[in-house]
Amino acid sequence: MTADRRDPQAHLDLLELDALRAGEPLPAAATAHAAWCADCASELDALHDLASALRGAEATPIAAAHLDARVHALAATHAARVRRSRWRAGSTAAAAAAVAVFAMAVLWRDPLRRAAAPPAEVASASAPRAELAMRDAALADDLDGDGRITVLDAFALARAGAADPPRIDAVVAMAVSLQANP
Amino acid sequence: MTRRVLACIVALGALLAPGATRADVSRFRPVDVWLDSGGQPLAAYQVEITAGPDAAIVGVEGGAGAFAEPPHYDPAALRGGRIILAAFTTTAGAPQRRTRVATLHMRESGDAQPSYRAVVMVAAAPDGRRIPASVELVPRQGDPR
Numbered sequence: 001m002t003a004d005r006r007d008p009q010a011h012l013d014l015l016e017l018d019a020l021r022a023g024e025p026l027p028a029a030a031t032a033h034a035a036w037c038a039d040c041a042s043e044l045d046a047l048h049d050l051a052s053a054l055r056g057a058e059a060t061p062i063a064a065a066h067l068d069a070r071v072h073a074l075a076a077t078h079a080a081r082v083r084r085s086r087w088r089a090g091s092t093a094a095a096a097a098a099v100a101v102f103a104m105a106v107l108w109r110d111p112l113r114r115a116a117a118p119p120a121e122v123a124s125a126s127a128p129r130a131e132l133a134m135r136d137a138a139l140a141d142d143l144d145g146d147g148r149i150t151v152l153d154a155f156a157l158a159r160a161g162a163a164d165p166p167r168i169d170a171v172v173a174m175a176v177s178l179q180a181n182p
Numbered sequence: 183m184t185r186r187v188l189a190c191i192v193a194l195g196a197l198l199a200p201g202a203t204r205a206d207v208s209r210f211r212p213v214d215v216w217l218d219s220g221g222q223p224l225a226a227y228q229v230e231i232t233a234g235p236d237a238a239i240v241g242v243e244g245g246a247g248a249f250a251e252p253p254h255y256d257p258a259a260l261r262g263g264r265i266i267l268a269a270f271t272t273t274a275g276a277p278q279r280r281t282r283v284a285t286l287h288m289r290e291s292g293d294a295q296p297s298y299r300a301v302v303m304v305a306a307a308p309d310g311r312r313i314p315a316s317v318e319l320v321p322r323q324g325d326p327r
Contacts, residue, residue: 150304151254151268152312155226158272159310172254175228176266179258 012040021047073173073180141171148181149174208291211324213298215245215267217305218280219315225308226270227283229317230301233263237296241287242267248275249283266303276308280318290324 012020016030021044034040143153154171157163174180217227225248233239238261244252248271259265267284290296298319305315 144310151226151228151270152304152306152310154268155270155272155306156310158270172268173256176254176256176268178256178262178264178266181230181266 011037012043017043017047020044021051073170073177141174151175208289209324210240211288211290211295212243212322213286213288214282214320214322215284215286215300216280216318216320217283217302217315218318219278219305219307219313221278222313223276223278223307224281224305224313224315225272225276226268226304226306226310227315228266228268228303228305229283230266230303231264231286231319232299233288234296234298235263236292236294237263237288237290237298239263239265239286240289243285243287245283245285246281247277248273249277249281253284270306272308288321295321295324 010033012030012034016026017034017040019026020031020034034044141149141153143156144150146152149171151172154168154175157168157171215229215231217224217229239259240261242252242255242265244250249269251269253267253269255265255267265286269283288296298321300317300319302315302317305313307313
């Protein structure tokens with residue numbers, strides 16, 4: 001704020017008021033203005049009230065347990081997908097590197113075989129197996145081991161009586177998720 | 183001459199209007215979901231239901247007996263034509279006969295009744311053992327709106 005602080009109309013703007021509320025340093029003129037200006041003092045009080053209300057709201061849970069469970073299920077699904085895609089990117093790079101090393105070895109051993117194609121199938125053949133392993137790891141809740149999350153996994157948890165309801169709800173949410181069951 | 187042409191256009195519009203609005207008429211129809219586990223007690227099920235393009239799922243209701251509570255489903259399925267329903271019961275009274283496990287509320291449009299298809303993904307007995315089951319969708323009388 002660059003206006004003359006002695007001017008009654010040159011009130012502090014919202015950023016300055018909030019900085020004042022938070023105890024952050026302000027130019028002396030702004031502090032002095034806030035000290036005598038009733039309008040700015042009123043705005044400052046309102047900001048204090050708003051901050052208190054927000055702190056109170058933060059301490060109160062705003063999502064029901066079943067919503068938490070659903071979000072957990074969706075997040076787990078998304079995380080599994082991201083892990084798979086990252087692995088695919090990594091495996092592609094590893095396969096390319098393996099092919100390059102093999103090609104260099106062949107060329108180094110026998111220059112006459114430069115035209116021979118590198119056996120890319122060596123690298124690619126292992127990719128599906130590793131991808132399946134990653135997928136299996138992502139399916140930690142696949143208790144019956146059928147390769148997918150179904151209501152039977154939640155049912156097994158419920159029958160065992162060891163799992164808390166939010167976890168059971170999360171497993172069911174994943175079982176019925178359209179995103180997880182394209 | 184101009185008046186005759188205008189009159190023809192108006193008459194043609196009047197003739198076409200009912201046909202044009204008929205497609206916009208929608209009706210609501212409950213579709214019951216029945217499961218039959220062939221005499222074995224049914225404690226858990228998961229079914230996938232798909233509807234034709236002229237139908238949208240607008241609600242899910244529970245069934246009868248042990249499955250009176252609404253089943254689990256993805257809320258994203260509402261307003262769409264595909265849904266996965268799942269439920270289980272750990273209490274006594276798992277049904278052994280054909281039982282209504284849920285009712286879908288559909289909004290249909292068009293003149294013909296949309297097609298519905300259902301597949302049992304899994305079904306289990308109270309001990310967790312998988313059992314065979316069949317699913318049947320039974321549309322009720324529609325409610326024109």
